Amino acid sequence: MHAGARHLLSAVRRGTTASRHTGARLFSASAAHRADFTHAVIGGGVVGLATARALAERIANKSSSSASSGSSVLLLERHDAVGTEASSRNSEVIHAGLYYGLGSLKTKVCIRGRQLLYSFCDQYGVGHRNTGKWIVAQTPGQREAIEKVFAFGEAYRGRDDDGSSVLPLRWVSPDEAQRRQPAVRAVTGILESPSTGIVDSHGLMQTLLGLFEQAGGVLAAGSPVTKITPLNSRDGSGGWKLHVRAADARDGEETIVTADTIVNAAGLGSADVHNMITQAHPLPGVEVPEPMRLYYAKGNYFSYSASQPNVSTLVYPAPEPGLGGLGTHLTLDMSGRIRFGPDIEWVDDPTNLAVNAAQLPRAIETIKSYLPSVDTAALQPDYSGIRVKLQSAGSVTSGKGFADFIIRKEPGYQGWVNLLGVESPGLTSSLAIGEMVDKLFYSSQAV
Numbered sequence: 001m002h003a004g005a006r007h008l009l010s011a012v013r014r015g016t017t018a019s020r021h022t023g024a025r026l027f028s029a030s031a032a033h034r035a036d037f038t039h040a041v042i043g044g045g046v047v048g049l050a051t052a053r054a055l056a057e058r059i060a061n062k063s064s065s066s067a068s069s070g071s072s073v074l075l076l077e078r079h080d081a082v083g084t085e086a087s088s089r090n091s092e093v094i095h096a097g098l099y100y101g102l103g104s105l106k107t108k109v110c111i112r113g114r115q116l117l118y119s120f121c122d123q124y125g126v127g128h129r130n131t132g133k134w135i136v137a138q139t140p141g142q143r144e145a146i147e148k149v150f151a152f153g154e155a156y157r158g159r160d161d162d163g164s165s166v167l168p169l170r171w172v173s174p175d176e177a178q179r180r181q182p183a184v185r186a187v188t189g190i191l192e193s194p195s196t197g198i199v200d201s202h203g204l205m206q207t208l209l210g211l212f213e214q215a216g217g218v219l220a221a222g223s224p225v226t227k228i229t230p231l232n233s234r235d236g237s238g239g240w241k242l243h244v245r246a247a248d249a250r251d252g253e254e255t256i257v258t259a260d261t262i263v264n265a266a267g268l269g270s271a272d273v274h275n276m277i278t279q280a281h282p283l284p285g286v287e288v289p290e291p292m293r294l295y296y297a298k299g300n301y302f303s304y305s306a307s308q309p310n311v312s313t314l315v316y317p318a319p320e321p322g323l324g325g326l327g328t329h330l331t332l333d334m335s336g337r338i339r340f341g342p343d344i345e346w347v348d349d350p351t352n353l354a355v356n357a358a359q360l361p362r363a364i365e366t367i368k369s370y371l372p373s374v375d376t377a378a379l380q381p382d383y384s385g386i387r388v389k390l391q392s393a394g395s396v397t398s399g400k401g402f403a404d405f406i407i408r409k410e411p412g413y414q415g416w417v418n419l420l421g422v423e424s425p426g427l428t429s430s431l432a433i434g435e436m437v438d439k440l441f442y443s444s445q446a447v
């Protein structure tokens with residue numbers, strides 16, 4: 001038997017011997033069967049990890065208060081390790097929440113996630129730095145764009161516990177700019193976001209995994225979910241059966257695991273997981289819906305090996321509606337090294353991670369606009385990440401629509417929480433998304 005299936009089978013045994021006492025919950029578990037796990041979370045990126053940890057801690061806390069022991073959350077990851085897709089291929093920026101409009105879920109979970117993330121990093125010693133960020137404008141049109149960002153910050157009336165604004169923003173004068181970051185060029189204005197920062201995404205995910213396992217959660221790595229079947233009834237109210245087939249499995253070899261509920265946190269694979277249910281198991285009396293599809297926008301990063309110019313804050317160009325990203329920006333890693341990216345390149349293949357060096361000249365053009373003294377010979381293709389998009393390139397570039405995160409109990413089904421389109425600021429929002437999924441299962445209040 002291959003390693004992935006063996007790992008999963010021992011996970012199933014551990015799950016079934018664990019207690020399934022979860023206290024109040026808003027999902028049903030059929031009396032006719034006893035599922036291996038209470039929750040199966042599909043996808044071990046930062047969002048799946050944060051969600052699995054929240055659910056495992058919920059169960060562990062309930063168990064300790066009711067004198068029973070154990071947890072019953074299974075985290076299924078198709079690769080041999082967690083966090084090898086988007087969650088480790090991004091800018092590692094803790095976003096403030098400036099770009100997603102009033103009333104959007106992105107704004108809500110980004111702000112909440114940022115607050116939770118700074119506290120979490122302090123509490124568990126995860127590497128992070130509150131670097132701040134400058135958004136720079138070079139033309140009157142760009143000035144207008146950053147004025148809109150400022151107005152959004154002003155309009156957002158939420159307040160932190162200490163009475164400060166949850167979206168603090170300030171204008172930086174030319175004199176101050178010259179004193180603080182003399183290498184940065186900004187012809188028509190600089191807007192500073194002091195609450196923006198950076199985080200060690202690998203450290204964050206390892207810490208979440210440790211907390212998840214400490215709470216009794218079970219990770220099954222090397223375990224791609226290939227098929228999902230509702231148990232006993234078509235809407236999942238009897239629980240769910242998940243088929244798992246490792247990449248090196250022999251023909252037809254698969255492991256089956258059951259769970260009362262499922263969470264689709266599969267990132268680039270989330271449409272496939274969604275379709276596994278809606279296409280094969282449409283709701284009674286409902287026509288088979290169109291299969292869901294996702295679009296992919298690669299972001300190429302370029303490393304910078306020169307020590308000059310020296311910049312100690314993040315620098316972003318003014319936002320451009322319809323770009324599909326925030327523009328090639330200057331970010332810093334935890335050691336203070338500069339890197340540039342991500343640009344935007346629409347691709348058909350979500351596994352196409354080769355950095356496209358042909359994109360470098362365009363990136364240089366953008367970088368030179370705000371950092372004229374950049375040493376272009378010191379720029380090298382570095383790594384890339386794929387953004388998961390709910391809209392095609394055409395819809396995004398026409399600026400037609402804003403696609404919000406989808407985080408919901410899938411209508412008509414029972415015990416299925418679907419997370420779709422969790423692109424940026426998904427890293428920043430991860431802890432808030434975990435909190436939200438926990439509430440969807442366990443709180444009767446609207447979330």
Ligand SMILES: Cc1cc2nc3c(=O)[nH]c(=O)nc-3n(C[C@H](O)[C@H](O)[C@H](O)COP(=O)(O)OP(=O)(O)OC[C@H]3O[C@@H](n4cnc5c(N)ncnc54)[C@H](O)[C@@H]3O)c2cc1C
Pocket residue numbers: 042043044045046047048049076077078079082083084085086087088089090091092093094095223224225226265266267268269270272273298299342384385386387388422423424425426427428429
């Ligand atoms: C270029 C780029 C830059 C970004 N910059 C930032 C930033 O600076 N700040 C920020 O907040 N956000 C940023 N983001 C967004 C952030 O990285 C993502 O929102 C976040 O990582 C999403 O996490 P996830 O867990 O949903 O997805 P992923 O990390 O993609 O994890 C999904 C997991 O599901 C697994 N999976 C898929 N299908 C299956 C299956 N059938 N069975 C089992 N497992 C499966 C995959 O292997 C994968 O590990 C950026 C994203 C990109 C691409």
